[in-house]
Amino acid sequence: MQLLDGRIASQIIQQQLAEDWRSQQEFLGRPPHLACILVGHHPPSETYVASKIKACANIGFQSSLIRFPDTIQEDELLEKIRQLNADTAVDGILVQLPLPRHIDEQTVIQAIDPDKDVDGFHPINMGRLANGLQGFIPATPLGILLLLEHYRVHTRGLHAVVIGRSHIVGTPVSLLLSRNREPGNCTVTLCHSQTRHLELFTRQADLIVAALGKPAFLKAHMVKEGAVVVDVGINRVVDSSKKLGFRLVGDVDFEEVAPKCSYITPVPGGVGPMTIAALLKNTYEAARLHAQHRFSS
Numbered sequence: 001m002q003l004l005d006g007r008i009a010s011q012i013i014q015q016q017l018a019e020d021w022r023s024q025q026e027f028l029g030r031p032p033h034l035a036c037i038l039v040g041h042h043p044p045s046e047t048y049v050a051s052k053i054k055a056c057a058n059i060g061f062q063s064s065l066i067r068f069p070d071t072i073q074e075d076e077l078l079e080k081i082r083q084l085n086a087d088t089a090v091d092g093i094l095v096q097l098p099l100p101r102h103i104d105e106q107t108v109i110q111a112i113d114p115d116k117d118v119d120g121f122h123p124i125n126m127g128r129l130a131n132g133l134q135g136f137i138p139a140t141p142l143g144i145l146l147l148l149e150h151y152r153v154h155t156r157g158l159h160a161v162v163i164g165r166s167h168i169v170g171t172p173v174s175l176l177l178s179r180n181r182e183p184g185n186c187t188v189t190l191c192h193s194q195t196r197h198l199e200l201f202t203r204q205a206d207l208i209v210a211a212l213g214k215p216a217f218l219k220a221h222m223v224k225e226g227a228v229v230v231d232v233g234i235n236r237v238v239d240s241s242k243k244l245g246f247r248l249v250g251d252v253d254f255e256e257v258a259p260k261c262s263y264i265t266p267v268p269g270g271v272g273p274m275t276i277a278a279l280l281k282n283t284y285e286a287a288r289l290h291a292q293h294r295f296s297s
Contacts, residue, residue: 009150010273018059032287033062040070085113092118092283118282141173143274160186164211210251
């Protein structure tokens with residue numbers, strides 16, 4: 001069993017992005033700039049945004065953190081997004097999810113300029129992905145592919161089972177794994193909460209992507225020998241032995257499943273760091289796109 005260590009892979013990708021930015025300074029004209037919008041004080045969101053801001057600083061990218069109380073009205077948030085869309089000094093816009101219930105997430109996502117949608121959730125970018133066209137790929141699915149690529153996990157011809165059909169992970173990663181490229185060229189089965197006899201599918205899988213948000217859901221008897229397992233879940237479970245009173249676990253019962261795998265991601269330290277690397281990669285590509293527009297205009 002080999003661990004797919006996202007911390008190592010993410011660090012290497014970020015170092016390469018730092019080198020790419022330094023080598024392209026004259027063309028880009030300024031550092032790539034990521035604007036993050038954080039609404040309220042949701043502890044996991046606070047942690048995620050702080051890690052993204054720190055990662056930008058570490059590789060020489062610029063970032064802006066724009067905070068709003070959870071009482072902000074939708075119109076005010078949309079107005080801020082319109083301002084960032086028009087700001088030529090901003091390359092990428094990220095609105096940290098989830099948002100308060102009185103704000104419609106889809107309305108907010110659709111308000112972001114698709115060419116600044118570095119989270120890859122805008123319907124135009126999702127449509128580009130579905131049609132195999134150039135666009136921004138959602139950060140977590142892109143991070144998964146970058147992780148498989150880094151460890152040279154060859155996926156051609158594999159049967160991949162994706163558990164979870166969210167627009168953030170499950171649906172886009174199923175599309176990516178089916179594309180005619182490497183990583184890709186898988187036969188993909190997309191399973192979800194209404195799938196009957198789920199184990200029949202997972203036991204056939206050469207590659208499993210677990211993204212359903214249920215702690216330790218995937219057990220050893222559901223996995224065949226030699227499978228590749230990618231655990232996207234990040235769940236808090238009570239643990240009085242920990243200083244904060246909880247620990248993080250994935251959607252996979254790691255201790256039970258790992259001995260059967262050829263490759264497996266840990267939680268934490270697997271997909272999470274790769275999501276940040278992919279976000280920075282999208283931000284760099286957005287900066288290149290905007291520089292090309294400036295030179296051609």
